[in-house]
Amino acid sequence: MLVAETFKALGDPIRLEMIERLSDGSRRSVGSLFDGLGLTRQGARKHLQVLADAELVTLEIKGRQTEVSLDPTTLASAKSFIAGLELQWDRRLVALRDFVEKNDASG
Amino acid sequence: MLVAETFKALGDPIRLEMIERLSDGSRRSVGSLFDGLGLTRQGARKHLQVLADAELVTLEIKGRQTEVSLDPTTLASAKSFIAGLELQWDRRLVALRDFVEKNDASG
DNA sequence: TTAATATGCAACCGATTAGTTGCATATACT
C-alpha cells in the first residue's frame, strides 16, 4: 500500500473525526459512527469507504448492521514514514554540528 | 493550522517525493527540486505551492532562483497527531489486559 | 406477514484538483 494513499485518506476533517471516534479501540455501527457529523448518511458513507480502501478501518457485517473498527497498523506505518524523514533531518543536524566543532577556531 | 490540511498535502506521491528530496535538510532551487519528476515545471510548481501553503516547506527568493527548504515543525505535528491516536489505542489495550487479569479464573 | 430499522448502491452536480500550454519578467552572463 502506498503511504501517499494513507495520508490522502487522513487529509479530511470528517475522516479524521471518524478516526478519532474509533481511536479508543471501540467497535461502532456505521450509524452511530455517522451521528452528528453534519452530512447525510450516504455522504458519510463515502468518507468511510475512503478510510476502508486505505485500510485504515475494517468493516464487518453483523446482522443488519455493519461494525467499524480502526486498523492501527496502517496508521503506524504513516507515523514511521514521518519518523524516517525526521531521522534524515537529524542526521544532517548532527553532521552539521560535527563540522562546526571540527572547524571551530575557538576549540 | 488544521492537521487535516497537512495530511492532505502529504497525500500525493509527487509531493512526498519532493519532501523526501528535502528531508536531508538541504536547500534546493525549485528547478533542481523538479528534476526528473515526469511532469512539466508548472505542474510541479503547483504541487510545491500546496506544500508551501501547508507550511511544510519554505520558499526564499535568492536572486533569479527560489530556494526551497523543509519546515520540520509541521511534519512533527502531523506525527504527534498520529501518536496521540495511538496513545488512546494503547490505553484501551492496557485496560483490556487489566480486565482480563482481574477476571481470569485460572489466576 | 407487515412494518420499522440499518444499510448499500447508483446517478447526478458543483467545486476542486492535476495537468497542460502560453506568456511575462527579472536576474545573470557576454
Place this chain on the structure above:
DNA sequence: AGTATATGCAACTAATCGGTTGCATATTAA
C-alpha cells in the same frame, strides 16, 4: 545592450471529490 536562464502567473481542460437525492434490500420487531 542583448541573450540565456530561472522562474512566476493565468487560462483552459479532464478527472476526481464531496455531497445530495432516490431507490433497493436484508434483518429484526410486532
